[in-house]
Amino acid sequence: MESTTEQPRNISGSMQSPRSPSSQPYLSVSVTDPVKLGNGVQAYISYRVITKTNLPDYQGPEKIVIRRYSDFVWLRDRLFEKYKGIFIPPLPEKSAVEKFRFSAEFIEMRRAALDIFVNRIALHPELQHSEDLRTFLQADEETMDRFRFQETGIFKKPADLMQMFRDVQSKVSDAVLGKEKPVEETTADYEKLKHYIFELENHLAEAQKHAYRLVKRHRELGQSLLDFGKAVKLLGACEGEPTGKAFSDLGTKSELLSIKLQKEAQQVLMNFEEPLKDYVRYVQSIKATIAERGTAFKQHCELAETTKLKEINLDKLMLTRSDKVGEAEIEYREIKAESEEATRRFERIVKRMEEEIVRFQEQKTEEMGVAFHQFAKGQARLANSVADAWRSLLPKLEASSTV
Amino acid sequence: MMGSENADGFEETNLNATKEDMENLDLGVDGDDDPLKKSDVNGDTSNSGYRSAMSTLSNVGDPLSPPPTVMIPADSDPLLAPSSYEDFRSSFSSKPISSDNSYIEPPSYADVIFSPFDENSDSEINGADDSSLHSQFSDSLSRSPSSSSSDYIKITVSNPQKEQETSNSIVGGNTYITYQITTRTNLPDFGGPSEFSVRRRFRDVVTLADRLAESYRGFCIPPRPDKSVVESQVMQKQEFVEQRRVALEKYLRRLSAHPVIRNSDELKVFLQVQGKLPLPMSTDVASRMLDGAVKLPKQLFGEGGASAVPVHEVVQPARGGRDLLRLFKELRQSVSNDWGGSKPPVVEEDKEFLEKKEKMHDLEQQIINASQQAESLVKAQQDMGETMGELGLAFIKLTKFETEEAAYNSQRTRANDMKNLATAAVKASRFYRELNSQTVKHLDTLHEYLGMMMAVQGAFADRSSALLTVQTLLSELPSLQTRVEKLEAASSKVFGGDKSRIRKIEELKETIKFTEDAKNVAIREYERIKENNRSEVERLDRERRADFMNMMKGFVVNQVGYAEKMGNVWAKVAEETSQYDREKQNS
Numbered sequence: 001m002e003s004t005t006e007q008p009r010n011i012s013g014s015m016q017s018p019r020s021p022s023s024q025p026y027l028s029v030s031v032t033d034p035v036k037l038g039n040g041v042q043a044y045i046s047y048r049v050i051t052k053t054n055l056p057d058y059q060g061p062e063k064i065v066i067r068r069y070s071d072f073v074w075l076r077d078r079l080f081e082k083y084k085g086i087f088i089p090p091l092p093e094k095s096a097v098e099k100f101r102f103s104a105e106f107i108e109m110r111r112a113a114l115d116i117f118v119n120r121i122a123l124h125p126e127l128q129h130s131e132d133l134r135t136f137l138q139a140d141e142e143t144m145d146r147f148r149f150q151e152t153g154i155f156k157k158p159a160d161l162m163q164m165f166r167d168v169q170s171k172v173s174d175a176v177l178g179k180e181k182p183v184e185e186t187t188a189d190y191e192k193l194k195h196y197i198f199e200l201e202n203h204l205a206e207a208q209k210h211a212y213r214l215v216k217r218h219r220e221l222g223q224s225l226l227d228f229g230k231a232v233k234l235l236g237a238c239e240g241e242p243t244g245k246a247f248s249d250l251g252t253k254s255e256l257l258s259i260k261l262q263k264e265a266q267q268v269l270m271n272f273e274e275p276l277k278d279y280v281r282y283v284q285s286i287k288a289t290i291a292e293r294g295t296a297f298k299q300h301c302e303l304a305e306t307t308k309l310k311e312i313n314l315d316k317l318m319l320t321r322s323d324k325v326g327e328a329e330i331e332y333r334e335i336k337a338e339s340e341e342a343t344r345r346f347e348r349i350v351k352r353m354e355e356e357i358v359r360f361q362e363q364k365t366e367e368m369g370v371a372f373h374q375f376a377k378g379q380a381r382l383a384n385s386v387a388d389a390w391r392s393l394l395p396k397l398e399a400s401s402t403v
Numbered sequence: 404m405m406g407s408e409n410a411d412g413f414e415e416t417n418l419n420a421t422k423e424d425m426e427n428l429d430l431g432v433d434g435d436d437d438p439l440k441k442s443d444v445n446g447d448t449s450n451s452g453y454r455s456a457m458s459t460l461s462n463v464g465d466p467l468s469p470p471p472t473v474m475i476p477a478d479s480d481p482l483l484a485p486s487s488y489e490d491f492r493s494s495f496s497s498k499p500i501s502s503d504n505s506y507i508e509p510p511s512y513a514d515v516i517f518s519p520f521d522e523n524s525d526s527e528i529n530g531a532d533d534s535s536l537h538s539q540f541s542d543s544l545s546r547s548p549s550s551s552s553s554d555y556i557k558i559t560v561s562n563p564q565k566e567q568e569t570s571n572s573i574v575g576g577n578t579y580i581t582y583q584i585t586t587r588t589n590l591p592d593f594g595g596p597s598e599f600s601v602r603r604r605f606r607d608v609v610t611l612a613d614r615l616a617e618s619y620r621g622f623c624i625p626p627r628p629d630k631s632v633v634e635s636q637v638m639q640k641q642e643f644v645e646q647r648r649v650a651l652e653k654y655l656r657r658l659s660a661h662p663v664i665r666n667s668d669e670l671k672v673f674l675q676v677q678g679k680l681p682l683p684m685s686t687d688v689a690s691r692m693l694d695g696a697v698k699l700p701k702q703l704f705g706e707g708g709a710s711a712v713p714v715h716e717v718v719q720p721a722r723g724g725r726d727l728l729r730l731f732k733e734l735r736q737s738v739s740n741d742w743g744g745s746k747p748p749v750v751e752e753d754k755e756f757l758e759k760k761e762k763m764h765d766l767e768q769q770i771i772n773a774s775q776q777a778e779s780l781v782k783a784q785q786d787m788g789e790t791m792g793e794l795g796l797a798f799i800k801l802t803k804f805e806t807e808e809a810a811y812n813s814q815r816t817r818a819n820d821m822k823n824l825a826t827a828a829v830k831a832s833r834f835y836r837e838l839n840s841q842t843v844k845h846l847d848t849l850h851e852y853l854g855m856m857m858a859v860q861g862a863f864a865d866r867s868s869a870l871l872t873v874q875t876l877l878s879e880l881p882s883l884q885t886r887v888e889k890l891e892a893a894s895s896k897v898f899g900g901d902k903s904r905i906r907k908i909e910e911l912k913e914t915i916k917f918t919e920d921a922k923n924v925a926i927r928e929y930e931r932i933k934e935n936n937r938s939e940v941e942r943l944d945r946e947r948r949a950d951f952m953n954m955m956k957g958f959v960v961n962q963v964g965y966a967e968k969m970g971n972v973w974a975k976v977a978e979e980t981s982q983y984d985r986e987k988q989n990s
Contacts, residue, residue, distance in 0.1 A: 192810075196808050199804060200804070203797070203800055203804055206797045207797040207798055210793045210794040210797050211794060213790045213794075214790050214791065214794055216790075217783070217786050217787040217791075218787070220787075221780075221783040221784065223783075224776065224779040224782070225780065225783075227779060227780075228773075228776040228777060230776075231769070231775070231777075232773055234769050234772065234773070235766075235769040235770060235772070235773045237769075238762065238765050239766070240944075240948070243951050243952055246951075246952060246955055247955070357811075358811060358813075361813040362811075364813075364817065365814070365816050365817040365820070368820065369980055369982070369983035370983045372823075372983070373976075373977060373980035373983040373984055376824065376827065376974075376976035379831070379969070380973035380976075380977055383966045383967070383969040383973060384966070384970045387966035387967045387970060390959045390962040390963045390966065391959075393959050394963070397952065
């Protein structure tokens with residue numbers, strides 16, 4: 001079931017500047033307060049999701065619910081199913097390993113990512129009207145659990161099952177129709193887009209890899225400064241004055257800078273590496289949409305083919321005044337309706353994607369710009385701290401060495 | 404003590420390229436200029452070459468064949484310039500690590516202008532300015548203002564060649580390597596300003612070291628390069644020879660930096676006398692192993708016959724197997740001195756000395772530790788630079804990609820933002836690497852002093868062995884006395900004297916006199932060595948402290964300079980992306 005999206009009104013959200021007058025519709029969401037619940041293997045984190053809105057479909061000016069990661073997954077999957085053609089905002093990875101460690105930094109990063117996720121949905125002109133979003137933001141925990149369980153029960157998700165059937169179906173019809181190659185769109189523009197997306201993922205993944213390593217390098221440099229500082233202090237203790245004092249001061253500065261480096265490492269991780277990772281995830285989401293479009297295209301083609309065949313068959317029967325005409329006519333009409341529906345679906349995806357691409361590019365330019373700016377500021381700040389710290393030693397060193 | 408040299412303008416040229424490249428940093432994404440000729444800024448990400456560059460005294464190998472000319476023309480790809488890891492290694496070790504005073508020598512740190520892309524400051528940072536700014540000479544350092552800066556002696560080791568031993572055997576002689584040793588000096592001892600060369604093999608160096616050890620007991624003599632028997636078998640020939648060449652140069656420079664040893668006959672002969680040096684005396688492994696063995700005339704063993712060996716030989720430690728009996732005697736003595744321990748042969752009662760020794764040991768430990776941490780620090784800086792460079796490259800690729808595929812203006816904007824970031828990252832990467840090559844030079848002072856600690860140990864060992872000699876001789880006397888007394892007592896009982904006994908008594912009395920003389924000589928020697936110890940240690944302490952201060956200063960100035968440069972680069976990007984500053988815009 002796809003919701004018709006005719007509402008033109010754009011709801012402002014928490015990510016836009018809150019200068020809009022209160023009569024304007026707004027929907028502002030935040031994901032906060034991560035709390036670790038449960039024990040051992042079954043431990044998980046719950047978040048408070050706070051919704052502030054004046055929309056009629058929502059309850060009250062403010063509503064708070066408790067959600068966990070799999071609830072977010074549910075929302076994402078539902079949106080993916082219902083809003084084909086739209087680039088559904090990506091989720092942070094499930095990460096089975098880090099779950100056990102649940103460090104404070106990991107928790108904070110995940111919270112931030114989930115917050116961005118929900119807000120992107122709330123800001124999206126179509127997605128923000130989704131019923132599933134409403135459920136996610138408003139339903140009480142029990143209801144939410146029930147919904148979620150339906151989706152992630154022992155059986156595969158309905159979406160997956162449908163996909164499997166469709167795949168089988170298309171393989172069969174391929175064989176019937178004597179086709180060996182899968183049917184694909186071949187318009188130049190779309191080819192270009194696909195190529196672009198696939199290449200982009202590679203480039204981004206590489207950049208993200210190096211960004212992650214850079215975080216590690218910061219940590220390593222910090223550690224070595226700490227060790228160096230300690231060693232130098234010990235050495236100073238063996239030497240008389242003024243060398244001993246100089247070493248001691250040097251060691252102290254080194255230790256101080258070590259702390260700054262660790263801090264910067266965290267900043268780079270959160271404000272630079274994470275946005276890059278998010279970018280990669282986004283591109284992967286687009287790839288999923290591309291796959292959906294491919295499926296829709298194939299259906300549209302196949303049903304069109306089938307319809308044509310049925311039409312030909314019908315005409316034949318009509319000519320021969322067969323008594324099967326009635327049946328054939330019904331079949332034909334059914335297939336034709338399905339075919340038209342498939343074509344509509346496909347065309348909607350195409351249209352959505354066109355708009356989405358523009359949005360995506362603009363959004364990414366903005367987000368990357370912010371990330372670059374923060375990264376540059378952070379590095380500049382770090383460099384200045386380093387310069388200041390070492391510079392402060394110079395007068396003393398200068399004085400001592402002229403003795 | 405720290406010999407210094409800036410071998411060539413190589414580094415300077417390197418920097419010229421760097422500077423121009425930075426100014427020309429245009430990724431040329433619009434044109435056909437492909438900024439990505441090389442897929443990786445850092446050719447070799449292994450740090451094995453780096454480690455060898457950073458490690459101990461004798462171990463500075465440059466596996467690249469000399470001379471590595473990495474002169475990148477200014478109009479080639481700006482992003483390639485001296486940014487490969489191999490460039491770093493070669494640029495660093497082509498000026499061998501013995502050129503260890505290229506750290507900053509400007510009159511005051513404030514005069515070193517650390518504005519970005521300032522060529523002068525670049526040169527100063529790298530110490531590559533060959534003009535008068537830096538002292539290139541071994542002992543005219545700011546730390547020893549008393550030494551006249553016009554005295555100099557500069558030694559270079561170069562041009563290794565294979566030579567054949569002339570041999571009478573049918574099979575033919577072994578081959579060995581000789582090195583050309585060139586000395587440039589104006590010291591009067593060498594006959595005024597002159598330059599001369601000789602060819603020597605490693606064995607000659609060993610001999611030199613041994614002779615110096617004999618002549619300069621109690622002095623802190625720089626340790627010679629290892630024989631590295633295992634390494635010579637395992638390493639590539641060329642690599643090994645280069646490693647040895649560098650080690651030899653370092654060693655000879657240190658010798659020439661020592662105020663006393665530089666004037667020694669041994670060194671002069673070594674540096675000046677043409678042709679082959681006489682073969683070293685054969686060394687007995689056993690005698691080498693026993694500390695404090697001293698050569699005494701055979702007479703002392705009662706083997707009869709007046710010995711032609713003069714008394715002053717007492718001052719020489721043992722050489723050769725003929726002293727074995729003596730060795731055992733002294734070993735017995737040392738054991739009786741301390742029959743618990745395996746080594747300490749002497750009863751050292753000088754508390755001050757013991758304290759000093761203890762302190763030296765502590766100091767050595769801390770230097771080792773600090774030197775290890777310095778190595779880690781250098782590695783971390785290295786890695787940071789590499790990764791920053793790789794990040795920059797990845798973004799350059801992205802920039803190029805987005806620009807080529809741009810269908811929307813937002814893409815072009817993003818491509819531009821990325822370009823700014825990438826440019827900064829590549830620059831920062833270069834800065835890290837330049838910073839690092841300087842850091843290595845400064846912190847290498849720690850390594851140098853590890854070598855000197857060995858020299859101190861040697862000096863202390865000389866003292867101990869001299870004391871052992873004294874104590875051995877001292878303990879000899881009473882037993883000799885007793886024997887004389889016994890013989891006299893026995894002889895007096897025989898009427899008319901006992902001819903054989905009387906003869907024996909006379910011999911013993913001669914021995915006693917001889918031993919007395921020897922003992923006095925030994926005591927004088929011991930005192931002399933003690934004094935050498937004292938003055939050397941004092942000199943060493945003074946020099947070490949000054950060198951460490953210089954090291955710290957250089958290290959710190961370096962860090963400040965490059966941090967400022969990096970700060971500027973990133974500030975520029977922050978400026979260029981200021982439209983994305985959300986902190987300002989969020990009300």
